[in-house]
Amino acid sequence: MPPPDAPAEPQYDAAALMPRRHDMHPRPYDPDYKTSVTRAPRLPLLSMQATPTEETGPRFGHDRIGPLDNDLIRNHAQGDALAIGERIRVFGRVIDETGRAVPHTLVEIWQANAGGRYRHIKDTYFAPLDPNFGGCGRTLTDETGHYEFMTIRPGAYPWPNRANDWRPMHIHFSIFGHAFGQRLISQMYFQGDPLIDLCPIAATIKDRGQLDRLVAPLDMQNARGMDYLAYRFDIVLRGRRQTMFENRPEGL
Amino acid sequence: MLHQSDRLIETPSQTAGPYVHIGCIPSFAGLKDVYPEDLGRSPIEPGARGTRITITGSVYDGTGWAMRDAMIESWQADAEGRFAGQSGADPLVSGFCRFAADKDSGEFILRTIKPGAVAGRDGMVFAPHIALWIVARGINIGLSTRIYFEDEDNSADPLLARIEQRPRVQTLMATATGAGTYRFDIRLQGEGETVFLDL
Numbered sequence: 001m002p003p004p005d006a007p008a009e010p011q012y013d014a015a016a017l018m019p020r021r022h023d024m025h026p027r028p029y030d031p032d033y034k035t036s037v038t039r040a041p042r043l044p045l046l047s048m049q050a051t052p053t054e055e056t057g058p059r060f061g062h063d064r065i066g067p068l069d070n071d072l073i074r075n076h077a078q079g080d081a082l083a084i085g086e087r088i089r090v091f092g093r094v095i096d097e098t099g100r101a102v103p104h105t106l107v108e109i110w111q112a113n114a115g116g117r118y119r120h121i122k123d124t125y126f127a128p129l130d131p132n133f134g135g136c137g138r139t140l141t142d143e144t145g146h147y148e149f150m151t152i153r154p155g156a157y158p159w160p161n162r163a164n165d166w167r168p169m170h171i172h173f174s175i176f177g178h179a180f181g182q183r184l185i186s187q188m189y190f191q192g193d194p195l196i197d198l199c200p201i202a203a204t205i206k207d208r209g210q211l212d213r214l215v216a217p218l219d220m221q222n223a224r225g226m227d228y229l230a231y232r233f234d235i236v237l238r239g240r241r242q243t244m245f246e247n248r249p250e251g252l
Numbered sequence: 253m254l255h256q257s258d259r260l261i262e263t264p265s266q267t268a269g270p271y272v273h274i275g276c277i278p279s280f281a282g283l284k285d286v287y288p289e290d291l292g293r294s295p296i297e298p299g300a301r302g303t304r305i306t307i308t309g310s311v312y313d314g315t316g317w318a319m320r321d322a323m324i325e326s327w328q329a330d331a332e333g334r335f336a337g338q339s340g341a342d343p344l345v346s347g348f349c350r351f352a353a354d355k356d357s358g359e360f361i362l363r364t365i366k367p368g369a370v371a372g373r374d375g376m377v378f379a380p381h382i383a384l385w386i387v388a389r390g391i392n393i394g395l396s397t398r399i400y401f402e403d404e405d406n407s408a409d410p411l412l413a414r415i416e417q418r419p420r421v422q423t424l425m426a427t428a429t430g431a432g433t434y435r436f437d438i439r440l441q442g443e444g445e446t447v448f449l450d451l
């Protein structure tokens with residue numbers, strides 16, 4: 001008998017997380033993005049092999065997700081009216097660094113409306129709110145890691161940094177994966193937007209190839225005539241080493 | 253196993269920005285009619301086993317200003333050290349919570365149960381702790397840290413043992429302020445900078 005206060009044995013040796021490659025991420029401290037100057041740690045991160053705390057993570061069931069949650073054109077509509085803007089479908093796959101699909105994981109997005117205004121108590125930009133646009137959506141990936149949203153193309157907007165900085169059109173993405181150590185928030189940009197190259201936030205990513213992965217290409221194959229354009233945005237999460245216990249559940 | 257060269261590369265992070273709440277805690281942004289309720293409102297349901305605790309704190313930037321726009325997620329084990337989904341885990345502990353710094357005071361509050369010690373590989377045992385993930389405008393990649401408890405035995409914790417400068421261990425300690433109440437402040441930079449983790 002173990003002593004009464006002995007911790008539970010780990011049950012999911014499944015999931016050793018591969019180390020994060022920080023050189024492939026934005027630089028935390030970047031003077032051109034002024035807010036980062038006081039918000040970036042100065043001391044090195046404490047590194048060690050991931051532990052059960054990072055290798056487990058929350059799961060969200062289908063019962064939590066409503067049928068319109070991934071349709072931003074309609075999920076804040078007042079009556080029959082739809083959100084104003086260029087109708088787009090944003091879709092892609094969530095996989096990990098080993099190339100395996102990440103099924104049944106929560107993907108959340110938020111964005112400005114077609115005029116570049118957020119529905120947030122702190123956004124005071126004078127572009128008008130669209131009464132029929134909330135600006136948030138969420139969905140779970142399917143068995144093969146696919147997700148999809150219907151929305152409108154967000155407007156670019158100015159922000160206080162240097163005297164006249166503008167954010168390129170973008171959609172914010174939040175992805176869970178199956179382990180808390182895979183947690184990721186990023187942004188999707190749109191192919192051809194000239195503001196990407198002028199944006200100090202995009203430029204916090206020093207590897208151009210990495211930044212280009214955030215720029216979703218226009219995908220006419222998956223667009224629909226007289227209805228919507230399509231943009232494809234695939235997401236890669238941190239990898240987990242494969243073991244024989246792979247099918248064990250790691251969270252709710 | 254694949255060789256490093258065969259590995260895909262993780263999608264790069266970008267800041268969550270000032271409006272992260274719209275996507276993650278919409279009711280905080282004033283957006284109340286898209287979803288019935290925010291996800292992750294509480295890590296426990298009524299009846300969860302364990303000691304109820306309340307942790308209050310702020311996230312300070314390098315100037316000592318309590319940030320008003322930080323969003324934090326927490327992840328923890330149940331009172332016996334099991335994570336949700338593991339066999340024998342308390343079904344009333346989801347272990348996950350989302351909370352924001354108050355827009356006026358900059359204070360956050362986490363109401364949960366105290367987690368148990370967690371067993372790792374190779375016989376490692378981690379003292380009771382809660383993992384935090386902090387995002388905000390100006391944070392280009394989410395910051396990970398842990399809350400440990402000053403009133404627990406932390407002497408054999410493998411993570412704390414790796415902190416060379418021993419006074420910095422204190423930055424990961426929630427300090428008791430009363431019965432079941434703790435204070436845990438996070439300092440992003442400068443004097444008393446919190447130990448952030450790369451796990």
Ligand SMILES: [Fe+3]
Nearest residue numbers: 167170172269
């Ligand atoms: Fe934005």
